[in-house]
Amino acid sequence: MNDRNKIIYTLILLINVTPYLYVFYNFKKVNFNIDSILGFYPIFGFLACISLIIIAKTIAVILKKGDTYYD
Amino acid sequence: MISSLISHPAFPLAIGSLFIFLFKEKANLISIGSILISLFILLFITNNVDYVYKSSLASINYFSYSKLAYLFCLVFLIMGLIGKLFSIYRDSYKEKAMVLMYISSAIFVLFSGDFLTLYVFWEIMAIASTMVIWSSNSDKSLSAGNRYLIMHLLGGLILLLGIIGLYIDTNNLQIRLLNLDTWYNWMILIGFLLNAGAPPFSQWIPDAYPEGSYSSTVFLSAYTTKTSVFILIVTFAGSHVLMLIGIYMIMYGIIYALLENDIRRILSYSIVNQVGFMIVGIGIGTELSINGTAAHAFSHIIYKGLLLMSAGSVIYMINKRKCTDVGGLYKTMPLTAICGIIGALAISAFPLTSGFISKSMIVDASIHEGMQLVWLMLLVGSAGVFLHAGIKFPWFVFFHRDKKIITTDPPIYMKYAMIAASAICIIIGVWPQLLYGLLPYPVDFIPYTGNHVVSQLHLLFFSALAFFISLKYLERTLTLTLDVDWLYRGKIKYIKLLIKYLFGMINKTENIFSFIGLRNKFTILEDYLLRQTTISTMLILILIIFTVSLVMNIS
Numbered sequence: 107m108n109d110r111n112k113i114i115y116t117l118i119l120l121i122n123v124t125p126y127l128y129v130f131y132n133f134k135k136v137n138f139n140i141d142s143i144l145g146f147y148p149i150f151g152f153l154a155c156i157s158l159i160i161i162a163k164t165i166a167v168i169l170k171k172g173d174t175y176y177d
Numbered sequence: 178m179i180s181s182l183i184s185h186p187a188f189p190l191a192i193g194s195l196f197i198f199l200f201k202e203k204a205n206l207i208s209i210g211s212i213l214i215s216l217f218i219l220l221f222i223t224n225n226v227d228y229v230y231k232s233s234l235a236s237i238n239y240f241s242y243s244k245l246a247y248l249f250c251l252v253f254l255i256m257g258l259i260g261k262l263f264s265i266y267r268d269s270y271k272e273k274a275m276v277l278m279y280i281s282s283a284i285f286v287l288f289s290g291d292f293l294t295l296y297v298f299w300e301i302m303a304i305a306s307t308m309v310i311w312s313s314n315s316d317k318s319l320s321a322g323n324r325y326l327i328m329h330l331l332g333g334l335i336l337l338l339g340i341i342g343l344y345i346d347t348n349n350l351q352i353r354l355l356n357l358d359t360w361y362n363w364m365i366l367i368g369f370l371l372n373a374g375a376p377p378f379s380q381w382i383p384d385a386y387p388e389g390s391y392s393s394t395v396f397l398s399a400y401t402t403k404t405s406v407f408i409l410i411v412t413f414a415g416s417h418v419l420m421l422i423g424i425y426m427i428m429y430g431i432i433y434a435l436l437e438n439d440i441r442r443i444l445s446y447s448i449v450n451q452v453g454f455m456i457v458g459i460g461i462g463t464e465l466s467i468n469g470t471a472a473h474a475f476s477h478i479i480y481k482g483l484l485l486m487s488a489g490s491v492i493y494m495i496n497k498r499k500c501t502d503v504g505g506l507y508k509t510m511p512l513t514a515i516c517g518i519i520g521a522l523a524i525s526a527f528p529l530t531s532g533f534i535s536k537s538m539i540v541d542a543s544i545h546e547g548m549q550l551v552w553l554m555l556l557v558g559s560a561g562v563f564l565h566a567g568i569k570f571p572w573f574v575f576f577h578r579d580k581k582i583i584t585t586d587p588p589i590y591m592k593y594a595m596i597a598a599s600a601i602c603i604i605i606g607v608w609p610q611l612l613y614g615l616l617p618y619p620v621d622f623i624p625y626t627g628n629h630v631v632s633q634l635h636l637l638f639f640s641a642l643a644f645f646i647s648l649k650y651l652e653r654t655l656t657l658t659l660d661v662d663w664l665y666r667g668k669i670k671y672i673k674l675l676i677k678y679l680f681g682m683i684n685k686t687e688n689i690f691s692f693i694g695l696r697n698k699f700t701i702l703e704d705y706l707l708r709q710t711t712i713s714t715m716l717i718l719i720l721i722i723f724t725v726s727l728v729m730n731i732s
Contacts, residue, residue, distance in 0.1 A: 109576070114645050120638055137544045138552070141632075150553075151560040151636035155643035158428075158561050162435040163650060169659040170436065176657075176666055 184226075185240055185288065186219040186250055190257075190281035197274035204273040208261045211277060215284075216254045219247070227290060235350050241290025245471060245617045249287050249407045252475045253280060255601070256399045256482050263486050263594035264392030266493075272312035276396050279305040283400040287407055291350040292340045292365075295408070299336065299372075303329035306401055313390035323711045324662070325385035328371065328378060330715050334722060336368025355412050366413055372405035373456060374449045375422050379429055380660040382448055387441035387498070391489035394441055398448055398485055399478045406455045406474050415462025423460055424554045426453030431561035435651065436658045438500050440488045440574060444481070447524065447566040451477050454558065458539040461546055464618040469538025471616055476531035476605060480523035483598035484570065487517035490587040490595070491574060497582075500653040505579025512586045514575040516595040523602040525567030525637060526559060531605040533633065534612070534624040541622070559633070560640040567637070568644050573653060669710050676706050676713055 140146065182188050193211030197204045228240040257280045264273070282305055285298040303326065310322040342361025344350055355362045374382045386397045413419060430450025437443045451473070458470035490513045491506065492498050507514040523530035526537070536559065543552040586592060605612050613620040644651070680703040706713040 110645055110648055114642065117638055117642050117645065138549050140549070140553075147556075147632045147635035148639045150556060152639040152643050154557040154560045155564050155640040156647065158431055158557070158564065159435060159643070159647050159650060162432045165432060166436050166656075166658065170654075170656045171659060173438075173655040173657060175659075 184218060184222045184224065185285075186215045186223055186254070187281045187284035187288065189214040189218065190277045190284070194274045194277035194281065197270055197277065201270040204270040205261070205265050208273050208277055209258065212254055212257045212261060212280075216258070219250055219254060223247070229290070235293070235344070235348075236291070237294060238290025238351065239294045240288050241352070242288065243411075243617070244615075245407065245410060246287040248471055248475060248615045248617070249403065250284050251615070252478050253284055253287075253400065253403075256478050257396070259479075259482060259594050259598050260392070260395045260399070260486075262597070263395060263489070263591050265590045266588055267390060267392040269312055269314075269390070272309060272390065272393055275305050275308040275312060276393065279309055279396060279400060283404045286404050290352055292343065292352060293350055295352065296333070296337060296340055300330075300333050302401065302404065303333060306397060309393045309397060310385055310389050312393060313388060315388070318388040321385045321388040324666070325381055326711050327714050327718070328381045331718055332368050332371030332378075334719065335364050335371070338722070338726065339364030339366075339368055352408075352411055354414065357413070357416055357418065366409075366416070369405050369409050369412070370422065370456075373402050373409065373452050374426065375456070376425050376429065377661045379426060379449050380662045383433070383437070383442045383445040384662060386445045386448075387439055391492040395482050395485045395489060398445070398481050402448060402452050403474050403478055406452060406459070406470065409456070409459050410467055410470060414459055414467055417460055417462075419456050419460030420548075420551055421460075423453045423456030423458075424551070424558075426450065426456060427554070427558040427561070429453075431558070431565045433658055433660070434565035434569070436656070438653045438655060438657075440491065440498055440500060440503070440570070441485065443500075443570055444484050444488060444566065447484075447562065448481060450558070450562060450565070451481070451524065454536060454539055454555070457551065457555065458542065461539070461542050461548070461551070463542050463546060465545060465622065466539055466542030468613075468616040468618050468620055468622070469535060469542055472535035472538060472612055473532075475612060475615075476523065476535045476602070479598055479601050479605075480520045480531060483516060483520035483595060483602060484524065484566070486591070486595050486598065487513050487520060488570075488574070490591055493587055493591070494584045495582055499655070500573040501655060503574050503580060503582065504577040505575070506582065506584070507575040508579070509582065509584050510575070510586050512592055513595065514571070516599045517575060518571050519599040519602055521567045521571045523606070525563035526633060527567075527637060528625070528630050528633060529603065529606045531602045531612075533629075534606055534609040537624050537629050537633070538622055556636065560636045563637050563640045564644050568641055569651070572644075669714070672710070672714050672717055673707055675717055676703065 189211045193207050196207050200207065223242065225242045227238055227242065230237040230239065279302060282298045282302040286295055286302060289295040289298060307322050307326040310318055310325060339361045342364065346359065346361065355365065357363060357366065371378050386394050389397055409419070426449050430446045430453060434443045434446035434450070437446060455470045455473055458466040458473065490510065491503060494510065495503070497503055519530070523532040526532035540552065540555050543555060609624055613622070680699065683699055706716065
């Protein structure tokens, strides 16, 4: 098992633990309608990051140049 | 007059920078000493009195106290002290003197009460910071400094036009809240925003800052952008256009940082990103968001300094600045790695760090105003910060592939500086009341609620998961990413052609000039301008702006 997989498993473990924080903090405050969806923050954060990476990669197709482009 | 100088915290720094040129061997002592004196003056002598010089044309208010200026000045001096501790081993008295001049002019800007004083120190700040970039003495820093200076002088020029318009129209130069209803207020806004790294001129930050020496980048990151944030709070709080600009900056910083390979350039992109959060806070413009912006500027200066110090330590010890050249340094540089990770956690607003208690204020302000779209964008930003700076920086530098680089932690004072900055990040995160007491408006905000902590942890863990799942696609390559600066980088030959053409026109009117005996002098000037790229570019720009304003009959 390499480092990357170890970290992914640790993260999944941590992510499984955090919902219990809901219980301890009596977490029931809703700001807008959208975050009343169960698991809004995790899903939103994950999708946001994946889409940012996809956008970055798309931009890179056009704008990425060699290291010595300006030299 | 004398009492106003004695109670001005910027004054000892200005004197100190001159003294360094006289006593070059004592540069460290003088810098740290003068910052300590400034700190003493700020804490015990500076009082809530305005010093105004009245003339028949305008009243010049060169010292105007406000709680906000006090807060910014305090963090400027703290960061100056930590940075000076970090740069003790840097063997360049010029850099040390110019850094003092730079901090001093930034503080003069904070306490200036009218636009004229502000403008003068604004320009001194631009020049001093260029000197700080140039002091790294490499060819790259020379050309990057040129571009930086041209950009800032252009911004200063636009600002000056705005100030002149403001004076002609209202006959009042007092710094006050402005509305975006006249052309000159827009000019002033553009002049300020250019220093904050707003689009389309964001690229000067990642272009110029990483070319400084390992120590000067720490200072550069702290002052120019945050002075601009300060002045935007004072003059344009509540202008909703700033929210759009801020959101663009947040996304720009993340996307470009994801593609970047240079360690310090990644951190420079994240300056744009973090200033974006502050600009959004200014755009919202409520008491809570202004408090949040001020608090975020405070914590940002410290943790960004910390991140750049840990990057600077790596560069100081192994002289490598690319992600592709480093990796696995946690074994050989454990303290640097720990401090870097604390900084990375603070920038991604992890609970119990300074970023958390300040950024959640801005996010909450958007909720209070019912701005759902802004709030969602801030959430994307929060997740993205962890992606591009919170994990990417420590992962590629201290972990990832072990490159088996043999080195140690940096010397003792550099360690002290990093430990001090990490301590501040954590102390503010654990006892937020320390910072909240200094904010401009009274605070009744509790950062550690279940809602904040749980939602933030969820965002961060899942963005970490997204990072490691897509690690294959984030692998660094030896590339750079084009930006708006493509439009002018390497285009100096056109400026030179233009100068030759203009002087050719002058030389055609030979008779007049040969008669007065000026022709020879014009040839000398032409030669000089062809060699001095910055001056010739500025000259052309001034000519263009002057022509445009004449055509539009703005005068």
